Amino acid sequence: MATRTPDQQTEQELTSQAKAFAQSGNAPDIVALMQSSRERLESVSFSRKAKIVRVMIDLIGTVPGAEQLQIETCREWVEICQHQMFLRLKLEILLASLYMGIKDYVAAKDLLEKLLKEVKKNDDKRLLVELHLLESQCHLALRDLPKARTSLTAARAAANAVYVPPTLSSKMEMQSGLLHSEEHDYKTAYSYFYEAFESDDGMKQESAEGRLKYVLMCLVMLNKPDEVTQLTGGRLALKYTGRPTQAMRAVAEAQAARSLHDFQRVLDEYADELQEDPHIASHLQDLRDTLFEGHLARIIEPFSRVEVSHIAELIGLEIGPVEAKLSQMILDKKLHGILDQGTGCLKLFDPTPADKTYEASAESLQKLNRVVDALFEKAAMIN
Numbered sequence: 049m050a051t052r053t054p055d056q057q058t059e060q061e062l063t064s065q066a067k068a069f070a071q072s073g074n075a076p077d078i079v080a081l082m083q084s085s086r087e088r089l090e091s092v093s094f095s096r097k098a099k100i101v102r103v104m105i106d107l108i109g110t111v112p113g114a115e116q117l118q119i120e121t122c123r124e125w126v127e128i129c130q131h132q133m134f135l136r137l138k139l140e141i142l143l144a145s146l147y148m149g150i151k152d153y154v155a156a157k158d159l160l161e162k163l164l165k166e167v168k169k170n171d172d173k174r175l176l177v178e179l180h181l182l183e184s185q186c187h188l189a190l191r192d193l194p195k196a197r198t199s200l201t202a203a204r205a206a207a208n209a210v211y212v213p214p215t216l217s218s219k220m221e222m223q224s225g226l227l228h229s230e231e232h233d234y235k236t237a238y239s240y241f242y243e244a245f246e247s248d249d250g251m252k253q254e255s256a257e258g259r260l261k262y263v264l265m266c267l268v269m270l271n272k273p274d275e276v277t278q279l280t281g282g283r284l285a286l287k288y289t290g291r292p293t294q295a296m297r298a299v300a301e302a303q304a305a306r307s308l309h310d311f312q313r314v315l316d317e318y319a320d321e322l323q324e325d326p327h328i329a330s331h332l333q334d335l336r337d338t339l340f341e342g343h344l345a346r347i348i349e350p351f352s353r354v355e356v357s358h359i360a361e362l363i364g365l366e367i368g369p370v371e372a373k374l375s376q377m378i379l380d381k382k383l384h385g386i387l388d389q390g391t392g393c394l395k396l397f398d399p400t401p402a403d404k405t406y407e408a409s410a411e412s413l414q415k416l417n418r419v420v421d422a423l424f425e426k427a428a429m430i431n
Contacts, residue, residue: 075114173210238266264296276300
């Protein structure tokens with residue numbers, strides 16, 4: 049058995065104690081351990097010290113309800129490491145990600161802007177990749193898609209000049225997929241998500257199943273529920289059987305059945321996997337609206353006049369949501385009709401055929417204009 053170096057011994061001892069405290073839910077004890085080990089950490093290399101401190105701060109975050117203590121500890125160590133630039137920058141990047149974790153995007157954005165100015169002066173490409181990627185994630189959370197794309201492009205440009213570890217590369221692919229999915233380009237998003245999933249799957253990362261969830265979401269949004277069943281029924285069926293995969297399979301089954309009730313039941317049953325993720329929740333809300341509209345269209349198809357209460361009874365929902373959706377469909381011109389508030393009825397009209405007279409006239413005038421232009425050119429040549 050190989051003998052450990054003093055640095056490795058220090059790392060093993062401190063991280064083992066910290067993990068034991070985290071498993072028992074004692075976050076303050078991890079903070080106390082970090083304080084009592086400051087002198088010991090001074091004897092190890094900068095890179096090893098950065099790794100140990102990062103791991104211990106991450107372990108604080110694994111204790112439920114310790115998010116604020118984790119942020120305070122990270123701030124404290126940023127101050128402690130003011131004269132150790134490498135470690136301070138790594139901790140400030142961690143602090144920015146922690147701010148994003150508690151949805152304090154303004155604080156994260158301000159810190160990232162400060163860090164980017166400093167790192168650009170040092171021309172540290174590796175840190176620039178991390179910072180631009182975090183900046184892109186922050187802008188996406190703030191719904192500023194143009195800036196999110198610009199930051200991701202900057203991250204990729206910096207990544208071309210330096211070695212990027214597979215884990216960081218996977219995060220960039222994931223961010224690209226998120227941006228494309230926000231633009232409803234699910235086909236392109238699928239390719240990015242699948243590449244991120246394959247990378248994490250190959251490295252046996254715990255995040256692989258989360259990546260797979262986004263892959264399946266794209267198939268659902270592309271209206272390909274059968275492919276979801278095929279993809280999760282092969283080799284992945286034995287490897288990924290967690291609730292995220294089960295949730296997306298259930299969504300695909302509800303979509304294949306075109307059942308609004310089954311879809312709502314799945315959303316309620318897998319609330320943590322589907323509703324807590326803002327990206328997944330946003331896209332599934334669009335899918336729910338599509339199912340809702342399709343269900344309503346099938347119900348009202350045989351009627352020319354029908355009470356809204358009867359539609360609500362047939363679909364099994366309250367009158368309010370049904371009336372609101374019918375109003376929206378009328379305004380979007382998906383339904384030709386009106387809501388009679390006095391009688392509580394929906395009156396449907398036959399769709400008016402489009403009048404193509406103006407289009408035909410405009411086309412004829414364009415052709416006539418081309419003929420006149422040609423005649424002028426010929427007359428000019430004769431003269």
